[in-house]
Amino acid sequence: MNIRIFDTTLRDGEQSPGVSLSPEKKLNIAKKLDQLGVDAIETGFPVISDGEKEGVKLIVGEGLKAELCGLARTNKKDIDAAVDCGLNYIHTFIATSDIHLEHKLKMTRDEALEKAIEAVEYGKSRGLQVEFSAEDATRTDREFLKKVFGAVANAGADRIDIPDTVGYSTPQYIGEITKDAIEVSKLPISVHCHNDFGLAVANAISGVQAGASCAHVTINGIGERAGNASLEEFVMALHSLEFENKWETNINTKLIYETSRYISKLAGMSVQPNKAIVGENAFGHESGIHTHGVLNNPLTYEPISPEIVGRTRWLQVGKHAGIHGMNAMLKEYGIEPNEDQTKQILDKVKALGDQGKQVTEVELLSMANEVIGENKLKRIVQLAGFSVSTGVGTMPYAFVKLNVDGQEFSATDYGVGPVDAALNAIQKITSQVTDEVRLKEYKLDSISGGANALCEVTVKVEDARGNIISSKSVGEDIVTTSVQAMVDGINRIMLKTLLKEKKI
Structure with a gap:
């Protein structure tokens, strides 16, 4: 059975504290997700800002293979905003738990139910595919939740989503209410699980075991608070673990790490080293x-x-x-x-x-x-010279000359400081002669005090194949020491690759 992957990195993922994506970044991420093979992309929440609308419109105009969805509250303004962006699929939601109804919406259960029905009917009248979410479903009275799901199904909803909004469910309970939703709606069911207790992926799998056909996930598990169910963990669990049923997805798993790194960089959210599947220490x-x-x-x-x-x-x-x-x-x-x-x-x-x-x-x-007693290391890359320029009112830049296997290359680049500029120039050169080699981690330590203090620079560099090499250099000048550490790291990663490929 094929499980549908609904990726909400661009909507719920962007709600991570500290993450804000420009329209262009949202488009680039959407293209990466499409290449990865996700079935649906939640492009954003169109009504919240002009920039959000622009990002959604850019994605809609790209002609991607994935279904494109927009989030909307249960009101006509939100739904119209999605239509204005060119979307033909909305994910509309209203809270159904008593705590949300009383303290957030100031509504009765019947009033929330009426709003849910009206939104589904209006979405269908606009020719949209409608997926309905009962926000905070796992803390909603179970009988009332069944009533809501049955009513929106009768109103014409195409899909039902069960959000575990604050990650409060256990795998057993989300399985039970998934069965409830299937029974009363007879519609395809999605599960949208948060990770507040570290159970998001387990809960999503439990929902699938109970009959759900879709999971809402994000790359690297990013999202509000502790995040969402992680796409990479969920997909690889379905593909690799032993279950009574055999599940498949349309994800090209060989692109998982590349996509993870790309989105981590654009979103500015580092992946913890011990993160399953994509963390640095995972293998x-x-x-x-x-x-x-x-x-x-x-x-x-x-x-x-x-x-x-x-x-x-x-x-x-x-x-x-x-x-x-x-x-x-x-x-x-x-x-x-x-x-x-x-x-x-x-x-x-x-x-x-x-x-x-x-x-x-x-x-x-x-x-x-x-x-x-002898140096057996061949040096492929050698520093032939460099200079940096910095000062008040001017952007730091660097000129670097490298000898790569007997041939000289040079480049100039800019940065936020002289070290950044020099390392950017080095990476510009190496991108001309080999696969991408990028600086993954930079660490500066002082190892002695006084006017002649020594600094220690440790770098980690990574190539396009995911090989990671660490290198260290000690010296008096921070820029020179940083450049030497970077050149040593690139030399070793290229040497390792060439030896592995038996080219030297």
Whole structure:
């Protein structure tokens, strides 16, 4: 059975505190969602602002494959605003729980029911597909909820949505009211679950198990308060876990990570490292026991292959590291120590880890070179020179020259400061000669005081395949140290790729 994916990243996701998307950003996200394969996109809430209307109109005019929907309260003004944007599908809602009726709407149950019926009838009179939501359904009196669903179905609604507005439901209860909705409406049922108690995806799955044919979800689970059911978690659970029924979706799972990163960047909301499926650590391993198992058979400690969602696995060394994982990392750089050298390198790794320090790849390689006694790393990218300019009343810019495998490249770029400008210029050069390599994380620490203080810059860079490399540099000048760390990181990520592809 195919489960319909209704993505509300552009509406409920944008209601995340601190997120505000321009019309152009909304259009770009909608195109990404369409490429991902979502069945329906909630484009926004047209009545709330002129910018919102503009964004919805841009999306409608793009000719996307997905169904396009707009949110509307149960009044003619909201519904007309959706029609004016060119939408032919609305998601209309009114609260039905007593707490909302009394304290927010100041309505009786009968008055709310009348408004719901009128909105559905008006939407149908305008030629629209109408999906009706009973806001705060999971805290609504169960018999009254059934009455509302039956009435809007009789009024002509095309779909019923069950919102767990404050994430209050349990999987068992949302399954029960999903069955109620199917029984009284005989319509396709959606579930819209929030994550206040961390149950959004579990509740959405329970709704599907009870007969719902659609789930409202967002990329990275963004949304108000603790967010919504996460598209990536919900979809991969349906695709991968053992259920009595076999469910499928139209999502191209190989685009999940790319879409996650794109929306995280545009929305300005970072993904927590331990987030399922798309978090940085989701396919990362340090423990010697785990890395040994994964190297022999990835299924020992990975429930799915990272490539399914557009990821790659990565290993890290530290005090939990083992010989197999460490040697696998060194081999990616063409370094193969003998047994005695391996033990010496591992001892150094564990000693650093015992001090509570993160062992980056640059430190691992430095330890290996120290033990082996020679630098076996080929440098593909070398810094040939750079200069920066900054001052009051002028935007900082940088000129950078790199030698990439014997050929010189240069670029100029701007930034919010001299470091940002220099790193932007470096990324502009590398985008000309390889797949996108971007700065994922930047960290600056002071490691000594006084006039001659040293700074330590640690960067993480990521390529288009999802490979992540960390690099570190120490020096007196922040800009120079940052540039050296960035160049080292790019050098290592390109070297790893070329060795993997057997091009060197």
